[in-house]
Amino acid sequence: MSVTRRQLLARGGASAVGIAFTGALAELFTGGPAAAVPRGRYGPLLPDPAGLLDLPAGFSYRVLSREGDPLRSGEGPVPSHCDGMAAFAGRDGGVRLVRNHENRPEARHPVPQVPGLVYDRGGKGGCTVLALDADGDVHAEHVGIAGTAVNCAGGPTPWGTWLTCEETEDTAGTKGYEKDHGFVFEVDPADPSRTGAVPLTALGRFAHEAVAVDPSTGIVYETEDAFDHPFGLFYRFLPERPRGGTGSLRAGGALEALRVPGVPDLSVVQEAGTVLERVEWVPVPDPGAAGTPIRLQDFGRRGITHAQKLEGCYWGGRNVHFVSSFARASDGSGATHFGQVWTYDPRKRSLTLAVVFGPDTDVRLPGESPDNICLAPTGGLMVCEDGAGAQHVFGVTRKGEVYPVARGRQDIGAPGAPEWGEFAGVTFSPDGSTMYVNCYTPGTTFAVTGPWH
Numbered sequence: 123m124s125v126t127r128r129q130l131l132a133r134g135g136a137s138a139v140g141i142a143f144t145g146a147l148a149e150l151f152t153g154g155p156a157a158a159v160p161r162g163r164y165g166p167l168l169p170d171p172a173g174l175l176d177l178p179a180g181f182s183y184r185v186l187s188r189e190g191d192p193l194r195s196g197e198g199p200v201p202s203h204c205d206g207m208a209a210f211a212g213r214d215g216g217v218r219l220v221r222n223h224e225n226r227p228e229a230r231h232p233v234p235q236v237p238g239l240v241y242d243r244g245g246k247g248g249c250t251v252l253a254l255d256a257d258g259d260v261h262a263e264h265v266g267i268a269g270t271a272v273n274c275a276g277g278p279t280p281w282g283t284w285l286t287c288e289e290t291e292d293t294a295g296t297k298g299y300e301k302d303h304g305f306v307f308e309v310d311p312a313d314p315s316r317t318g319a320v321p322l323t324a325l326g327r328f329a330h331e332a333v334a335v336d337p338s339t340g341i342v343y344e345t346e347d348a349f350d351h352p353f354g355l356f357y358r359f360l361p362e363r364p365r366g367g368t369g370s371l372r373a374g375g376a377l378e379a380l381r382v383p384g385v386p387d388l389s390v391v392q393e394a395g396t397v398l399e400r401v402e403w404v405p406v407p408d409p410g411a412a413g414t415p416i417r418l419q420d421f422g423r424r425g426i427t428h429a430q431k432l433e434g435c436y437w438g439g440r441n442v443h444f445v446s447s448f449a450r451a452s453d454g455s456g457a458t459h460f461g462q463v464w465t466y467d468p469r470k471r472s473l474t475l476a477v478v479f480g481p482d483t484d485v486r487l488p489g490e491s492p493d494n495i496c497l498a499p500t501g502g503l504m505v506c507e508d509g510a511g512a513q514h515v516f517g518v519t520r521k522g523e524v525y526p527v528a529r530g531r532q533d534i535g536a537p538g539a540p541e542w543g544e545f546a547g548v549t550f551s552p553d554g555s556t557m558y559v560n561c562y563t564p565g566t567t568f569a570v571t572g573p574w575h
Contacts, residue, residue: 241269
């Protein structure tokens with residue numbers, strides 16, 4: 123089997139693909155500018171003379187924003203820890219990017235606290251908005267929300283706003299916070315003052331990672347990236363005002379958690395293409411987690427289904443897709459894996475293990491720890507890697523071909539011990555011509571153009 127092909131275990135389109143990553147691909151993870159990279163859909167990755175981003179021949183990148191540089195608004199420096207992101211149509215053929223900053227209290231560059239956009243004066247996280255013109259040049263960059271905490275990922279809404287998620291359960295009186303955290307907030311990329319800094323409390327208080335909205339029903343699906351055992355849950359939120367537009371999620375609704383009968387932990391399912399039927403949704407007893415974290419609450423005699431490291435989540439076709447970045451039996455999971463993508467079909471109420479990542483024996487090999495993920499306009503998936511060794515954005519075609527799209531070259535390790543920051547926030551411009559992606563550390567936002575097939 124060649125290094126750019128994997129065993130196709132399930133057939134179908136992007137919403138039903140099943141791929142097992144196999145083969146010895148250590149050359150992808152050797153350090154240094156001369157590291158060999160296998161030929162993929164666009165050819166091998168070429169070393170970047172500037173030492174920032176390796177791309178295939180014919181592709182180029184533009185640095186849109188870097189941590190510590192002045193925001194064009196004059197509000198302060200570009201904040202640290204660039205994470206989840208989405209692209210929205212702007213004026214006159216332009217694009218607006220909404221970018222999360224996963225800042226904790228010790229962040230070097232917190233999100234500047236702009237009056238009217240601050241939730242908690244003790245919070246260092248939030249979002250910034252970049253406005254690009256039709257030529258791809260940044261003409262504005264400003265704060266979208268501030269005073270939140272650990273803004274990891276999120277997701278776009280069908281009405282053109284961004285839902286930013288706090289990946290924490292810290293409460294008022296801890297770590298310098300004045301208010302409870304663990305909420306989802308809505309950010310309007312065109313005018314953040316319309317949305318302000320209002321927590322969408324009905325969507326639950328937990329360590330949120332990402333969300334995806336069903337455009338036909340308005341149901342919001344949510345992943346929980348809990349830090350310890352028992353691990354997170356997969357949720358759905360049934361809004362009182364489905365598809366109601368900006369601010370509609372404040373009206374409330376019902377929060378439910380996924381239960382797969384007979385499967386207390388998704389990690390025990392190992393074979394790509396496995397279909398779990400008769401999925402159930404169980405009401406969450408206390409969405410606000412006033413006394414007990416949701417994942418520890420009493421869901422009745424039949425229990426609830428957990429999964430370790432639930433991360434990326436997106437809507438594609440008629441299904442919602444979500445990522446379990448990894449699972450380790452040594453941490454308390456039911457089994458060990460190096461990454462999974464699950465697909466939930468609301469019509470059939472079925473859950474399919476679509477993609478299985480990673481080697482069996484060596485965590486340095488590619489496919490380990492998928493994180494942010496999105497559908498590519500050319501078909502298939504784009505996957506941000508968050509594992510050991512070199513960091514890549516990988517593409518996965520509908521036919522199961524895995525190919526490198528980009529490799530980070532910003533070495534943040536100690537002398538003689540190279541280390542590369544993870545990728546995050548991969549997304550495409552509305553016309554599909556440009557891929558935007560963040561390097562988490564040092565915080566850098568790239569625009570990548572080229573001959574996308």
